[in-house]
Amino acid sequence: MKASVMPHLSSRILSINGSGSDGWGVFYRARAMVAAGEMVTELTIGEHDIRTHPAILDAMHRAAQAGHTGYATIPGITALRDAVAARITRNTGIPTARENVLITPGGQSALFAAHMACCNPGETALYIDPYYATYPGTIRAAGAVPQAIATRAEDSFLPDYDRISDAALAHGAASLLVNTPNNPTGVVYPRSTLEDIAHAALDHDLWVISDEVYETQIWEGAHLSPRALPGMDQCTLVVGSMSKSHAMTGSRIGWIVAPEHVIEKLSDLATNTTYGVPGYIQDAAVFALAQGAALEEEVAAPFRRRRALAMSILEGQNVVGHIPSQGAMYLMLDIRSTGMTGEAFANALLDTHRIAVMPGESFGAAASGHIRLAMTVADDSFAVALQTLCSFAGMLIPSDFAPA
Secondary structure: OOOOOOOOOOHHHHOOOOOOOOOOHHHHHHHHHHHOOOOOEEEOOOOOOOOOOHHHHHHHHHHHHOOOOOOOOOOOOHHHHHHHHHHHHHHHOOOOOHHHEEEEOHHHHHHHHHHHHHOOOOOEEEEEEOOOOOHHHHHHHOOOEEEEEEOOHHHOOOOOHHHHHHHHHHHOOOEEEEEOOOOOOOOOOOHHHHHHHHHHHHHOOOEEEEEOOOOOOEOOOOOOOHHHOOOOOOOEEEEEEOOOOOOOHHHOOEEEEOOHHHHHHHHHHHHOOOOOOOHHHHHHHHHHHHOOHHHHHHHHHHHHHHHHHHHHHHOOOOOOEEOOOOEOOEEEEEOHHHOOOHHHHHHHHHHHHOEEEEEHHHHOHHHOOEEEEEOOOOHHHHHHHHHHHHHHHHHHOOOOOOOO
């Protein structure tokens, strides 16, 4: 009899998370402290401190009670695809029809599907460093090879044409993933940066995958989708979501907007993976979008207030620097004056003051020496935590430090 041999796992599944420390140990330690009954101010992940609006939940309940609990149409129900298309047309000026929209189980599913559509196995997919934590793993899961394009804090972590072009040439890239408003930096890409992205994409035949899930959280400037730039509507896939705009993180409802022929093929992928999104959740999304900008502003308002609080606190000291916070629910703070890495500082802050923040290194090498704060606790608690953080940083700076 042949000796029993355990079947092996695929190299694709084994390699999703790459190797080495990802800086998330601080988050896990903070959660363990909370589970043990300790009081910790958690400024780690982008989860609203409010819940989905009761009116949206009522709409979801009514739809479920009415029987919309069976299989829903794979590309998404017509009403929701039409609502998303109308929203995109209104916000960008680019004519968009339901045939350009695929409804997905959240933005994360859309990111995976977009890379499956744009990249052959083994092709390079570019993304900007710093980056949202799942980007490289999502690219690996889709069978592509992730390649970061480093940016600099001194440039507000904005990419430029030369960096993108050089990376595309060096790696024969198939796609470029961009995110504005940006997580983790809070930067809103200006038109000049988006024009650089568009020119590089057109020059090097790149698909642009544009993660725009924070489009309703703008504190300075204006959101511009790369799909709205000349020549870009046929080579851009836009990822959207109800998670951040409507505090519907657990509902898992998002979309991809793309050329019609791309949506047709993505519908094939959905048929063989997710098999769509529950109809009653889609009905609730239709209701939520119909409430217009007023509800979106209600969801965004706490972060707008806390961003203003943070600016007043940060302007009153000269130890902790900050990247311009123009959008999204985050602050990226520069703690290099302390001589510590972001990971070391975050661990020390947690140990000393029970305040949990994310090390910049969790989001790529470009953010080393930085930390990210999620503005996701009550205003007074947030203000106290940030003041404590600044005071703590001031105690750590070397004696020969000279503020800029």
